Amino acid sequence: MPSLNPYISFQNTARAAMEFYQTVFGGELDISTFDSFPEMGVEPSEQQLVMHAQLETPDGFTLMAADTPSHMPYVKPAGISVSISGDDEAALEGWWDALAEGGTVAMPFETPPWGGRFGMLTDRFGIDWMLALNAAPQS
Incomplete structure (x- = not known):
């Protein structure tokens, strides 16, 4: 069965970000660095950067990330949010609470006009998140 999951690009902070997300969501984190793949042509000073990281959480989330080496163009993620609802x-x-620590809250996690709870924030690594508590069904 196919899966759809976020793959986040970082510049030199993928390891710290993914270790942080592991503290937030729990689960198993697997990190591969560029030194394991010499054919990638990454500068010696960047060999310990993250080539691929994958976090599998107990709640069934899969979050992936990588650092962008200096020989490749890097564009900070924009115009997209990682969304969690339930x-x-x-x-x-x-x-x-965990994602907001050290980040910037754009909209507090409160009750919106449509019910439930909803909030938006940018975490300490510059990643935008939206969290939503589903509204109770109308009877």
Whole structure:
């Protein structure tokens, strides 16, 4: 079965970001560095950068990331957010609190006009997130 998941580009901070996301979401983190793939032609000073990282969480999330070496153009992620929604208010609030630490809240995790809870933030690594608690069904 195919999967759809975010793959985030960083510049020299992929390891720190993915280790942070592991503290937020839990799970198993696998990190490969460029020194394992000499054919990639990365400068010796960049061999320890992340070529590929993958976090598999207990909640079924898959989050991937990599550093962009200096010989490749880097564009900071923009115009897209990682979105998490669900019915577990305690889990969503915990993730919100953790992601917001050291970041910037654009819209607090509160009750919007459509019900439930919703918030938007940019985490300490510059990644935009949206979290949503599903609104209770109308009877």
